[in-house]
Amino acid sequence: MVRISNEKMRELLRVYFIMGSNNCKKDPLEVIREALEGGITLFQFREKGKGALTGEKKHVFAKEIQSICKKYNVPFIVNDDVDLAIALDADGVHIGQEDESADRVREKIGDKILGVSVHNLEEARKAIAQGADYIGVGPVFPTKTKEDAKEVQGTSLILSLRQNGIQIPMVGIGGINAENASEVVKAGADGVSVITAISLAESPFESTKQLVMTVNECL
Ligand SMILES: C=C1C=NC(C(F)(F)F)=NC1=N
Ligand SMILES: [Mg+2]
Numbered sequence: 001m002v003r004i005s006n007e008k009m010r011e012l013l014r015v016y017f018i019m020g021s022n023n024c025k026k027d028p029l030e031v032i033r034e035a036l037e038g039g040i041t042l043f044q045f046r047e048k049g050k051g052a053l054t055g056e057k058k059h060v061f062a063k064e065i066q067s068i069c070k071k072y073n074v075p076f077i078v079n080d081d082v083d084l085a086i087a088l089d090a091d092g093v094h095i096g097q098e099d100e101s102a103d104r105v106r107e108k109i110g111d112k113i114l115g116v117s118v119h120n121l122e123e124a125r126k127a128i129a130q131g132a133d134y135i136g137v138g139p140v141f142p143t144k145t146k147e148d149a150k151e152v153q154g155t156s157l158i159l160s161l162r163q164n165g166i167q168i169p170m171v172g173i174g175g176i177n178a179e180n181a182s183e184v185v186k187a188g189a190d191g192v193s194v195i196t197a198i199s200l201a202e203s204p205f206e207s208t209k210q211l212v213m214t215v216n217e218c219l
Contacts, residue, residue, distance in 0.1 A: 001110065001111045001112075002111055003111045003133065004111075004113055004133050006167075006168070006169055009113070009133050009134050009169040009190075010169045010190040010191070011041065012041050012042045012075060012113075012191075013041070013042060013134060013169055013170070013171040013189075013190045013191035013193075014041040014042075014190070014191040014192075014212070014215050014216070014219070015039065015040050015041050015042075015191060015192065015194070015208065015211050015212050015215055016040070016041065016042040016043075016044065016171050016191055016192065016193035016194070017032075017035045017040040017042070017043050017044070017193070017194060017195075017198050017199075017208070018043075018044040018046050018079070018173075018193055018194070018195050019031065019032065019035075019043075019044075019045070019046065019195060019198070019199050020045065020046045020047040020048055020049070020052055020053075021047060021051075021052065021053055021061060022047075022049055022050060022051040022052050023046075023145065023195050023196070023199040023200070024199040024200060025200065026204075028061075028065075029064060029065070029068065031198070031199055031204045032065055032068055032069075033068060034203070034204035034205035034208065035198050035204050035205070035208045036068065036069065036071075036072040036074055037072075037205050037208075038198075038204065038205045038206070038207070038208025038209045038211075038212065039208060039209060039212040040074060040198075040208055040212075041074065041191070042074060042075055042077065043065070043069050043074055043075070043076055043077065044077040044078070044079050044094055044115075044193070045062050045065055045066075045076065045077070045078050045079060045090075046079035046080075046094075046195075047061070047062070047079075047081075048079065048080065049147065058081075058084070059084060059087070059088075062078065062084060062088060063088060066088055066090065075091035075092065075113065076088075076090050076091050077090065077091060077092045077093065077094050077113060077115065078090045078092070078093055078094070079093075079094045079095075080094070080095060080096070080099055082095075082100060082105055082108055082109065085109065085112070086108065086109065090112070091112060091113055092109070092112045092113025092114060092115065092133070093105060093109055093112065093113070093114055093115070094114075094115040094116070094117070094136065095114075095115070095116055095117070096116075096117040097116075097117060097118075097119070097123060101130065102114060102116050102126070102127055102130035102131060102132055103130040103131060106130060106131035113133050113134070114131060114132050114133050115132065115133065115134045115135070115136055115171075116130075116132040116134075116135050116136070117135070117136045117137075117138075117173075118135045118136070118137060119137075119150050119153075119157070120157070121160070121161060121164055121166070124137075124161055124166050124168070125166075127168075128166070128168050132168065133168075133169065134168060134169040134170065134171060134190075135166075135168055135169075135170050135171075136170075136171050136172075136173050136193060137157055137158050137161065137170055137171070137172055137173065137189065138153070138172055138173035138174035139151075139152050139153070139173065139174025139175060140152070140153065140154060140155060140158070140172045140173065140174045140175065140176060140180075140184055141154070141174055141175030141176060141180060142174075142175050143174045143175040143195075143196075144196070145195045145196055146174075149174065152174065152175075155172070155183055155184060155186075155187035155188075155189075158170065158172055158184065158187040158188050158189050159187045159188060161188070162187075162188035169190050170188070170189050170190055171189055171190060171191050171192065171193045172184035172185075172187075172189040172191075172192050172193065173192075173193040173194075176192045176193070176194050176197060177194065177196075177197035177207075177211070178197070178207065178210035178211050178214050181211055181214045181215055182214055182215070182217065182218045185215055185218045185219060186218055191215060192211065192215060194211065197211065198211070
């Protein structure tokens with residue numbers, strides 16, 4: 001296996017759905033099926049916070065989602081839990097600044113996809129040096145999903161990272177929906193990642209389709 005190309009990574013980042021069992025009111029598997037039908041390009045399993053599953057229940061739930069993603073040929077990324085990602089032979093891992101260092105994770109996962117959350121130019125440079133395939137930049141808009149989210153920065157950090165020559169595939173995160181997604185892509189992100197805009201939508205299918213159309217219009 002070889003590392004994913006930048007070009008392929010940019011394509012995967014177009015509409016990146018992130019979810020855990022506690023992010024939705026409807027049946028989580030039904031929400032994910034609708035999101036896949038609606039055209040998400042990448043999925044991240046983020047089982048975290050109040051009421052999140054743990055241990056065997058978390059493992060079984062992740063495996064179920066992974067098999068549904070496989071049917072749609074959408075890569076399955078695991079947030080934080082590197083051991084779970086390896087146990088499931090997931091397509092990749094996403095880590096934050098407070099998790100294991102990116103170079104240690106890169107050693108453990110070989111050529112799988114590695115994403116890193118960054119909040120400034122220094123963190124972005126370090127993530128690239130340590131083998132990240134993409135970076136998550138945010139929170140772009142106010143978000144209720146992540147309790148310990150850093151301060152809202154709009155699209156300024158995306159803009160300044162690109163102006164400082166950061167070329168790595170980049171996805172915006174934080175309070176993004178079909179109404180504000182184009183601003184994120186126009187600022188220089190390769191795509192948008194969302195939780196609530198899809199997971200709590202009246203119709204996750206319709207809301208995903210809206211996002212896909214909006215993002216594709218500005219690429
Ligand atoms: C905290 C996070 C920040 N960014 C991302 C991603 F969108 F994947 F880059 N995922 C996270 N879980
Ligand atoms: Mg983390």
